Amino acid sequence: MRIVAEHLSYTYNAKSPFETAALKDVSLTIEEGEFFGIIGHTGSGKSTFVQHLNGLLRLPSSMKKYRPKKPKKGQAPLPATVLKVGDFDLTDKKTNFRALRRSVGMVFQYPEYQLFAETVRDDVAFGLKNFSEEKLTDEELDSAVRAALEVVGLDFDELKDKSPFELSGGQKRRVAIAGVIVTRPEVLVLDEPAAGLDPLGKREIMELLHRLHREWCKTVVIVSHDMDEISENCTRAAVFADGRVECVLPPRELFRHAQRLTELGLDVPLTAKLCALLQERGIEIDCDFTVQDFCAKVLDYARSHPKQGGGRA
Amino acid sequence: MKDVSFGQFYPVDSFVHRLDPRLKILFLIAYIVAIFLATNFYGLAACAAVLLLTVVAAHIPLGKVLRAVRGVTFLVLFTAALNVLFYGGETVYWEWGIFCVSFEGIIFSVFLALRLVLLVVCSSLLTYTTTPVSLTDGVESLLTPLKWIRLPIHELALVMSIALRFIPILTDETQRIRNAQMARGADFESGGIIKKVKATIPILVPLLLSAFRRADELGDAMDARCYTGGKHRTKYKKLRFTWRDAVAFLVGAALVTGVVLMRIYLSAPY
Numbered sequence: 001m002r003i004v005a006e007h008l009s010y011t012y013n014a015k016s017p018f019e020t021a022a023l024k025d026v027s028l029t030i031e032e033g034e035f036f037g038i039i040g041h042t043g044s045g046k047s048t049f050v051q052h053l054n055g056l057l058r059l060p061s062s063m064k065k066y067r068p069k070k071p072k073k074g075q076a077p078l079p080a081t082v083l084k085v086g087d088f089d090l091t092d093k094k095t096n097f098r099a100l101r102r103s104v105g106m107v108f109q110y111p112e113y114q115l116f117a118e119t120v121r122d123d124v125a126f127g128l129k130n131f132s133e134e135k136l137t138d139e140e141l142d143s144a145v146r147a148a149l150e151v152v153g154l155d156f157d158e159l160k161d162k163s164p165f166e167l168s169g170g171q172k173r174r175v176a177i178a179g180v181i182v183t184r185p186e187v188l189v190l191d192e193p194a195a196g197l198d199p200l201g202k203r204e205i206m207e208l209l210h211r212l213h214r215e216w217c218k219t220v221v222i223v224s225h226d227m228d229e230i231s232e233n234c235t236r237a238a239v240f241a242d243g244r245v246e247c248v249l250p251p252r253e254l255f256r257h258a259q260r261l262t263e264l265g266l267d268v269p270l271t272a273k274l275c276a277l278l279q280e281r282g283i284e285i286d287c288d289f290t291v292q293d294f295c296a297k298v299l300d301y302a303r304s305h306p307k308q309g310g311g312r313a
Numbered sequence: 314m315k316d317v318s319f320g321q322f323y324p325v326d327s328f329v330h331r332l333d334p335r336l337k338i339l340f341l342i343a344y345i346v347a348i349f350l351a352t353n354f355y356g357l358a359a360c361a362a363v364l365l366l367t368v369v370a371a372h373i374p375l376g377k378v379l380r381a382v383r384g385v386t387f388l389v390l391f392t393a394a395l396n397v398l399f400y401g402g403e404t405v406y407w408e409w410g411i412f413c414v415s416f417e418g419i420i421f422s423v424f425l426a427l428r429l430v431l432l433v434v435c436s437s438l439l440t441y442t443t444t445p446v447s448l449t450d451g452v453e454s455l456l457t458p459l460k461w462i463r464l465p466i467h468e469l470a471l472v473m474s475i476a477l478r479f480i481p482i483l484t485d486e487t488q489r490i491r492n493a494q495m496a497r498g499a500d501f502e503s504g505g506i507i508k509k510v511k512a513t514i515p516i517l518v519p520l521l522l523s524a525f526r527r528a529d530e531l532g533d534a535m536d537a538r539c540y541t542g543g544k545h546r547t548k549y550k551k552l553r554f555t556w557r558d559a560v561a562f563l564v565g566a567a568l569v570t571g572v573v574l575m576r577i578y579l580s581a582p583y
Contacts, residue, residue, distance in 0.1 A: 056492045098498065106496035114493040116518035126515065130498030165522075179497060 001086030001103060001186050001219065003030040003053060007079045010048055010057060022048040024243040035213050036221045037230040037251075040240030041265045046223050047109075049240065050189050053085055053221075054104040055097040085187065102131045105185030105217065109192045111176035112169065120167075121145055121160040124179045131183050148182040149175075151216055152208055170201050174208070181216055188217040192224055206233055231255060231269040231289045239264070252288035321481070323441040328557060329371035330442045334451030336558045337439055343565045344435050347572045348428050355579050356572040357427055363568050364435055371442050381437035382430055389426045396422035445477035447550070454552055467542060475531070483524060490519045 010023040022045045030036045040046040051057040059081065083090040088100045108114065117123035124145045128136065136144075146156040152174040159167070164175050181188060193209065194202040206229065213220045224230055230237050231251040239246040239254070241264045247254070255261070255272035262268065268276075271294040275285050278298075287297045329337075344360070351357045368378055382389075400422070402415030440448070453470035460466050491501070494515045501512050 108493045114519050116515045127497035
C-alpha cells in the first residue's frame with residue numbers, strides 16, 4: 001500500500017491557549033515495500049503524523065476546511081489536503097476505519113504497557129478477534145498466534161498460558177509486537193521500537209523488523225530519533241522539524257547534510273561524524289554511512305595512500 | 314490526546330488569577346452560602362451579577378465557562394423536571410395521578426436550576442484560575458488549625474496535590490492506551506452497556522498497572538530525596554494577602570450581607 005499525504009496540517013486544542021500546531025502543511029509519499037524512517041526532535045510532529053496513518057487522529061470532522069477554500073480576492077486558493085493509504089481515502093468520513101486499521105498495524109512507544117490479558121495467547125489473539133468478521137475457532141486462533149509468536153522469536157508452547165506480566169522486558173515487547181502483527185497488516189508502523197532497550201536488545205529488535213519486512217509486512221515505517229538506527233536500516237528517511245518535512249532522502253544522501261541536521265537539534269550517526277572530521281583534514285570518504293561500508297572505505301583509503309600513514313587517518 | 318478536560322487550570326494572567334488561593338476558597342464558600350440564602354430572584358440576580366463580574370475579571374472566555382455547565386445539563390434538567398412534577402403547590406395548571414404542575418413548582422425548579430448552574434460555574438472558576446499547587450497550599454493553610462487535634466494536614470495536602478498532579482498524566486496515559494487498543498481493533502463505542510463495560514478492560518488493566526508503577530517510582534524518588542513529611546518544611550511561594558484580596562473580600566462580604574438584607578426586606582418576587 002502506498003501512503004500519500006499532501007498538505008496535511010493538524011492542530012491540538014485549536015482555539016485555546018494550549019493550541020499547538022503539530023503538523024504544518026506536510027506532504028510525504030511512502031512507496032509500497034519501503035523500510036521508511038521518520039526522524040525528528042521531540043515535538044517535531046513525527047508521532048502526530050504516524051497516528052494519522054490508521055485514522056487514530058482524524059482530520060477534523062468539518063471536512064469543509066480540507067476542501068479548497070474559495071480564494072479571497074488576490075489570494076491563491078489553498079491546496080486541498082490529501083491523505084491516502086492504499087485505496088483508503090482518509091479525508092473521507094465514510095472510510096471503513098476498521099478495515100484500515102487491520103491493514104495498517106501500529107506499534108506504539110513502549111508497547112509492553114498495553115498488555116492486559118491473563119495469558120500471552122489471549123493478548124496476542126485480541127486484535128485477531130476484534131478484526132475478524134466471524135467467530136474464529138480455537139484452532140484458527142492458536143495457529144495464527146503461534147505463527148505471530150514464532151516470527152517475533154518466541155515459543156508458543158512455552159508461553160501461551162503464561163501471564164504476559166511474568167515475562168522479561170524484551171519478551172513483553174515481542175509479545176506486544178506479535179499482538180499487532182497477528183492480523184498480518186500490510187503496513188507496519190512502529191513508534192520508537194527500540195526505546196529503552198540495551199544495545200543487544202536494540203539490535204535484536206531491528207533484526208526482527210527486517211525479518212518482518214521480508215516475510216510478513218510489505219511496508220515498514222519506523223519513527224526514531226536514533227540516527228544510527230535509521231542509517232543502518234532504512235531505505236529512505238524523512239526529517240521532521242517543527243511540524244514540517246525538512247527533506248526526504250536515502251540515508252546515504254541524508255547524512256551528507258550533517259551540519260543542517262545538527263542545527264535541527266538532531267544527532268548524526270557516528271560514521272557521519274567521523275566522515276566530517278576526516279573531511280576537515282582533507283580526506284574525502286564516500287560511504288553510505290553504515291559501519292561496515294565506512295570501515296571498508298577507510299581501509300581502502302589508508303591502503304591507497306600509504307604516505308599519509310594509517311595512523312593519521 | 315492533549316485535549317483540555319473540564320475544570321483544568323486556564324493559564325492567563327488576571328485579577329482573579331492573582332488572588333490568594335485561601336481567599337478564593339473562602340470566597341467560594343461564602344458565595345455558595347449566599348446562593349442558598351437567596352430566597353428570591355433579587356438575591357439570585359445579585360449572585361449572578363457578582364459571578365459575571367468575576368468571569369470578566371478572570372479573563373476566561375464565556376464559552377469555556379459554559380462548557381463547565383454543559384457537563385451538568387442533564388442533572389439540572391432532570392432535577393428541574395422532577396421538581397416541576399412533584400412539588401405540589403396551590404396554583405395548579407395540570408394534574409394527572411401523582412403528577413401536578415403548579416405555578417409554585419415551576420418557580421421552585423427554575424430557582425433550583427439557577428442555583429445549580431451558579432454553583433457549578435463558581436466552583437469551576439476556582440479551578441480555572443488557581444493552579445493545583447496553589448490550591449493545595451491554600452487548603453493546607455486553611456486547615457492548619459486542625460493540626461491541634463492531631464490531623465496530619467500536611468500529608469493530606471500532599472496527597473491532594475499528588476492526586477491533582479496525576480490527573481493530566483493519567484488522562485494522557487488513558488488516551489495512549491486507548492489508541493493502542495483501538496489500533497488493535499478494539500471498539501469502545503458500539504454495543505450495549507455490558508459490552509461497553511467489558512470493552513474498557515483492555516484500558517483499565519494497563520492503566521492501573523501504570524498508576525501503581527508511577528506511584529512506586531514517585532515514592533522511591535521522594536525517599537531518595539530524604540522526604541520525611543511536614544515538620545520544618547518551608548514554602549517556595551509564601552502566600553500573602555494583598556489589596557486585591559481586600560477588594561475580593563469586600564465584594565464577598567457585601568454579597569452575603571446584601572443577600573441577607575434582601576431576604577429580610579424584599580419579599581416579592583418569590
